[in-house]
Amino acid sequence: MSTTPTEVLAFPNIKAIISDNGTAEVTVAGNSRLVPAGQTLQDLRDNALALVVAEAKTLQRPVRVRIEDPEGHGELIVHPGGNVESVSYEPRPGRRRTAAPASTPAAAAAEVTDTTPAPTPAVKPEPAQPTVERQPWPPLAAETALDVAPAAEAPQQAAAADAPVTRRSLKETSFLVSAPVLEPATQGWRGTLTRLGFRMDPSEEELSEREDIRTVSQHWPGPRTIAVVNRKGGANKTPTVVMLSAILARYSGAATVAWDNNESQGTLGWRTEKGAHDRSVLDLIDSSTELLSPSTNAAEIAKFVHHQTADKFDVLRSDENEEGDHEVTAEEVDIAHQVLTRYYRLVIMDSGNTARAANWRRMIDHTNQLVVPVTAIEDRAEAARLTLQTLESRGGHDAELARNAVVIVSESTDAKRSMTGDALKRARAEAQRIADGFEPFVRAVVRIPYDPALVNGPIRYEALQPATQRAWLAAAAAVAKGF
Incomplete structure (x- = not known):
């Protein structure tokens, strides 16, 4: 479900900046984090968004991020699940938007030369490093996409359908239980029953207090x-x-x-x-x-x-x-x-x-x-x-x-x-x-x-x-x- 900018809190202050020299950083509340290098501008965008998604997961809510790269600047809303919404994006004068990679949902926005569309690149498996879904920065709206014939989608979709099925990497799974175990109630009548041997879940008030303690x-x-x-x-x-x-x-x-x-x-x-x-x-x-x-x-x-x-x-x-x-x-x-x-x-x-x-x-x-x-x-x-x-x-x-x-x-x-x-x-x-x-x-x-x-x-x-x-x-x- 989309989120309007007014519904997303303005803190912490998050910026994602990609420089012309091919380096990038994400700052969260003034603390800078280097973005892993990439071969293309889109790789840097995806790697930067992966860091922002990790911050959203930590906060367990969407976050706002101001973005700046060689092609323009704007603002995004990034959700813990990895989906990204564009609030605004203003291209720099004289610069064109980089086309989305062929493996993304926006592949139809591939960059066009003065004559014919560029050949469809071979489909590559997604790298394991970015946890965010690869997508343009920010997601291209239909009215701002580059002019491409709709038929360009067909070869790419066919290539994706014919791609061989690959096994998942062992790095992508774990047998450890990641969800924390809910500790029984310790307060009020629920806590009394727990001490008597009847395990009771904590009340909303106790859960709220535990969350505040975790925060501080x-x-x-x-x-x-x-x-x-x-x-x-x-x-x-x-x-x-x-x-x-x-x-x-x-x-x-x-x-x-x-x-x-x-x-x-x-x-x-x-x-x-x-x-x-x-x-x-x-x-x-x-x-x-x-x-x-x-x-x-x-x-x-x-x-x-x-x-x-x-x-x-x-x-x-x-x-x-x-x-x-x-x-x-x-x-x-x-x-x-x-x-x-x-x-x-x-x-x-x-x-x-x-x-x-x-x-x-x-x-x-x-x-x-x-x-x-x-x-x-x-x-x-x-x-x-x-x-x-x-x-x-x-x-x-x-x-x-x-x-x-x-x-x-x-x-x-x-x-x-x-x-x-x-x-x-x-x-x-x-x-x-x-x-x-x-x-x-x-x-x-x-x-x-x-x-x-x-x-x-x-x-x-x-x-x-x-x-x-x-x-x-x-x-x-x-x-x-x-x-």
Whole structure:
């Protein structure tokens, strides 16, 4: 069944580029993968599509891919099953489309000379390497196919029918069971019956939780940087940084650091566990040459970060010198980011309230996934909207981050303990109204219930109520899907 472009998510950002020199690459969320060489331009197209199909299979859904080759550029929708739909294709001026190979369904579009059609090439068995069905890039529409006599199809079809039957390669099969075995239920009454000896399948809720855990447990090639932003103070930025760091570190086991990228003095250090030293990001920057040296041991980074013993991530604090007036520059953000991405796979950045600050803007340049927290209060929601609008107006990378952002709406903490009955219902309704307002403009919106453990003092994952833990797991999974 065909899929319209609006129904296919725009993330991750996938590009397939074939150069004039006969090389090709596929980039997925900024990570480049070389395409196996081919003898023809069509071979390179098929090999590139095979990599995109593998990505679609991993995500278990269709993906969008921007394509560019010596003959033109456009956009495709690639399905996990290998079929490809053309969204657009614009040939380069003066260049003609390469005809489809004779072994493809579009063989009728063979290229024509000024006199007679080219001889029908011999049918060759499909190579085993590309897992995608060989087909033109993009599939030729009937109205754009080259002028060829319909009779040209007959010899090719006859040749295909007369081709000898060949045995399959042993490489194409396996006796191993590839489908994972569904583990029995562990939660609720189903889990109780399982423990009593009656094997029960998990509920939809438990399956959903397992999928979120699987998502946040992944490892990605290369480091990933998350920026948590909102121009308004009190929007829950620091608790969001702590919770995302705790969940991603706990489940993935990846080295994770939470970095307070405030212009001067931030609050991340106040809400997390302090180590046996007072060092901050400025000390790390001063020691960057040593830390980036190939001879430096990986454990040396512990001199500058504060380890969270329960939640298994590290914190890089902002400068807390009350007499200091140093503001972090864009160049210093580059240095600190280079150091941290050498020692950590995940970098989660807290931020200040000034989108015009040099360190704020440079943080965005390094960001792979944007997270916008907001409490269910009008001015916080409006500040979040303006933050996204600012990034969108800048275009390019900033605008793409805004479109693929994850908005996390936390129920208001104002006088929450005294709320009962209608007042509590109104607070929850306001949170839902704000969440619904962001829904059409970003990739995902997640709601977080009120939890007193997030209001004051150091934040610990285990101190949260089960419903809050589950909500934050869903939020972390939504963020991880953007990697």
